[in-house]
Ligand code: AMP
């Protein structure tokens with residue numbers, strides 16, 4: 001079967017790597033892809049927003065499955081349009097993508113179906129929001145309702161910070177994403193990302209991971225899309241996974257089906273493991289980036305039949321095997337990120353790093369230029385290593401990072417610190 005993968009990040013290189021290894025995959029196309037995905041298949045120039053163009057391409061190339069990486073096209077309804085044209089597509093419909101596209105939608109679903117999450121209130125005007133803050137006091141979490149590229153959450157430690165965030169959002173600081181806001185209770189606990197494959201009715205647990213959102217060592221500095229990750233997350237024991245499936249994931253699927261918008265695709269739950277048990281922070285409707293880069297290397301089974309089964313509604317017949325090894329990825333970013341990254345600097349030594357045992361290098365914002373790889377984005381490379389423990393994977397990943405010669409880039413030097421500390425303390 002020919003497969004088209006949509007996207008161009010490190011997540012898509014990891015997916016392209018897994019999909020191209022499947023005996024079921026004849027040709028893999030990636031639109032638009034990056035120099036890393038070009039090693040797994042054929043990059044194609046297609047306007048992702050032009051669904052007609054994608055449909056025509058799929059018909060011409062006899063594409064049997066489309067896999068959508070990022071959330072943008074999902075929220076725009078790419079799955080609805082492709083499926084209506086008779087093209088099998090892995091991912092949620094526009095209606096089901098509301099789980100990521102609207103925080104208020106998800107909070108209402110949680111309230112209706114008893115899914116544990118932070119207490120919350122919704123507001124569409126600043127005065128009512130500020131009155132709520134005055135009544136409840138700090139700390140509080142202020143969130144823009146719509147997609148804000150990871151910048152829509154303000155952790156307000158004081159009433160002044162909460163009010164400033166409300167003013168910023170309602171005065172258009174985040175564009176239309178801030179026309180409506182959600183104010184939440186600030187939950188205390190350890191965070192974990194958990195991924196489940198869904199076919200509308202059934203959910204199959206994938207694996208857990210921990211991301212590192214802040215740009216600087218010791219979890220300091222501004223938020224980013226993620227500076228590194230590891231899998232599995234130690235806090236997600238088998239017992240905790242069972243609770244998350246029973247208390248959060250399955251009720252969400254049941255609720256979405258009851259509402260007439262069954263969820264198919266990858267459900268990515270951002271969780272807070274609190275003293276009262278697991279609580280949902282938020283949903284994403286796709287694989288995480290960089291979490292996907294640590295999930296794919298641990299997956300021993302063929303990914304493609306699982307994606308097809310999720311699309312076809314027969315996931316109950318699928319069983320996936322995972323490596324017991326830990327995987328850890330270090331994101332190498334261009335200087336300036338998460339502000340304006342400096343583009344165009346030359347990166348050497350990628351092949352050397354990728355040639356190390358148990359190491360993979362996934363590209364994100366790279367570009368091939370005159371026979372060299374240059375930086376072309378904020379997050380540029382993912383250096384992934386597998387090990388018997390997170391400590392071992394961390395050591396191998398940083399040894400490989402050190403083989404990359406890129407004066408224009410930087411990375412955090414402490415990815416995995418929580419798990420490494422836990423492993424040291426036994
Ligand atoms: P989100 O974009 O909703 O995932 O939020 C980004 C980050 O803000 C999360 O990864 C958490 O670290 C933090 N966060 C969001 N909501 C809460 C909450 N209600 N309580 C504590 N931390 C939160």
Ligand code: GLY
Nearest residue numbers: 225226288289290
């Ligand atoms: N790494 C977080 C995300 O993909 O949303």
